[in-house]
Amino acid sequence: MLETFLHDGGALAADLDPDYAQLWRSMGRASRGGKRFRPALVTGAYQALGGHDLALAQHVGDAIELLHTGFVMHDDVIDRDEIRRGELNVSGTFAHRALASGARADKAELLGQTAGILAGDLALVGATRMMALAPTGPETVRRLLDLLERAVQVTAAGELADVRFSLDLGDPTLGEVLTMAEHKTAVYSFELPLQAAAVLAGAPQEISGRLSEVGRMVGIAFQLVDDLLGVFGDEEVTGKSTVTDLREGKVTPLIAYARTTACWATIAHDVGDPHLTAERARHVRDVLESCGARSAIEDLATDYVSTALSVTANLPVPERFRAWIADMTATAVQRAA
Structure with missing residues (x-):
């Protein structure tokens, strides 16, 4: 479900604006590379308690992982961090692209923070929708x-x-x-x-x-x-x-x-x-x-x-x-x- 969310959002973004499409690509990178232990907690506990519908548990686990992704992107803005897991995060990606295009440092930082906030908002809304659509x-x-x-x-x-x-x-x-x-x-x-x-x-x-x-x-x-x-x-x-x-x-x-x-x-x-x-x-x-x-x-x-x-x-x-x-x-x- 997480990959479906990112694919569908990216497809819509491609029809709207190049920068917005870049935002979704950055979100996709931000959601990868972690241990994803939160979905593992959901599926592991569910099965240990006798649950048998693994697809259902994975769906809910993905919603919680997307919630985590949103929190992380907001947290990076709050902490003014541009690096996450050794790579540019959403804010860092947009700030560095703006600098490379000749923008002033303060304006580039503003764009990076804006992108981080918007990406986090999209992830939180997506997590809520995903939870609401649990089968x-x-x-x-x-x-x-x-x-x-x-x-x-x-x-x-x-x-x-x-x-x-x-x-x-x-x-x-x-x-x-x-x-x-x-x-x-x-x-x-x-x-x-x-x-x-x-x-x-x-x-x-x-x-x-x-x-x-x-x-x-x-x-x-x-x-x-x-x-x-x-x-x-x-x-x-x-x-x-x-x-x-x-x-x-x-x-x-x-x-x-x-x-x-x-x-x-x-x-x-x-x-x-x-x-x-x-x-x-x-x-x-x-x-x-x-x-x-x-x-x-x-x-x-x-x-x-x-x-x-x-x-x-x-x-x-x-x-x-x-x-x-x-x-x-x-x-x-x-x-x-």
């Missing part, structure tokens, strides 16, 4: 749309909080930063796929509700690991810079914890320095380890996983589902996307 009964579709709407609302709140924290108007607590991570990532990336799978499989409301909790716990653990990789990971393995988050001064749980320690004063001027050198970044990492921030966040991720597995152990679900959750959880936190 199942009207009551099931209504429940899916309710889940989708809530995920969008909560994610928007998380994104807004993330940007607010970057204003340096105060020091958010570790709890506040964890809530932001839950809202911005965990709800739509983990809670939504698991709940959608339960709805499609006809699981009781109680199970759907508990899977919401499981999804949040795993999603937060996933984000904690992702934040750790953003500072301590092997760049050749993860493809993530270990300096970018520090230069941007992102208020991650790792940083929120470090701010509560006596060591913070020795690195406060480095975190958020856009010119942070590799040598100073190594110093920051050393301090984050010596003050216990790294181990604290690693332990926290482990605790969230343990809670998720504990909730699952008490659910009246097939044993194969518990095994699937355990395997999925281990995979998710070993290498965050």
Whole structure:
């Protein structure tokens, strides 16, 4: 369904305007290359809960993946990023094309941001339409749309909080930063796929509700690991810079914890320095380890996983589902996307 959406949209765009056709081509590139673990969550959980209509689960999984694509394109605009997975993203593609044509830098940036916003809008509308056209009964579709709407609302709140924290108007607590991570990532990336799978499989409301909790716990653990990789990971393995988050001064749980320690004063001027050198970044990492921030966040991720597995152990679900959750959880936190 995702490829059909991109093909049909691109075909219509080709009849309207060359730049608009380029927008759809850029969207197509933006939707490729990821791990697509969200559709895998939907189909995996659906089958583990006893569902047999794999095409239906894949349809809903594609809708959630398109939702993710829209969020990513908007997020790149918010962060003023032009690169995604080592390539120019939608905003970067249009900005660089404008520069190459002789446009002023500020005008080229405006075009890039505009393209990113419009592409994200198209993806979000497409995800909603795709969910609404899921080949199942009207009551099931209504429940899916309710889940989708809530995920969008909560994610928007998380994104807004993330940007607010970057204003340096105060020091958010570790709890506040964890809530932001839950809202911005965990709800739509983990809670939504698991709940959608339960709805499609006809699981009781109680199970759907508990899977919401499981999804949040795993999603937060996933984000904690992702934040750790953003500072301590092997760049050749993860493809993530270990300096970018520090230069941007992102208020991650790792940083929120470090701010509560006596060591913070020795690195406060480095975190958020856009010119942070590799040598100073190594110093920051050393301090984050010596003050216990790294181990604290690693332990926290482990605790969230343990809670998720504990909730699952008490659910009246097939044993194969518990095994699937355990395997999925281990995979998710070993290498965050």
